[in-house]
Amino acid sequence: MYDFSNMEDQEELQAKLAEYKSEHEALDHMIERALTSDQPVNLFHMQQLKKKKLWLKDMIKKIESDLIDDIIA
Secondary structure: OOOHHHOOOHHHHHHHHHHHHHHHHHHHHHHHHHHHOOOOOOHHHHHHHHHHHHHHHHHHHHHHHHHHHHHHO
8 A cells, every 4th residue: 555645745646546446447348348347257357457456445535634734733
C-alpha cells in the first residue's frame, strides 16, 4: 500500500487519482465484457481483476480523503 502522507504536491496526488480512476474504469469495462461475452470465463482471472478493482477503489477513496484534508487544513 502506498503512503500518501509523504507526497508533498497536490498535483502529484491529482495525477495519481486520475490514473487510478482511469484504471478502475478500464477494469470495470474489461470485467463487464468478459461476463457478457459468449466465451468461457476464467474465474481465477476474474477474481484477480475484481480484487485489483477493489484495491483501486480503496486507493481512490484514500487519495480523495487526503486531498480534502489538505484543502480544509
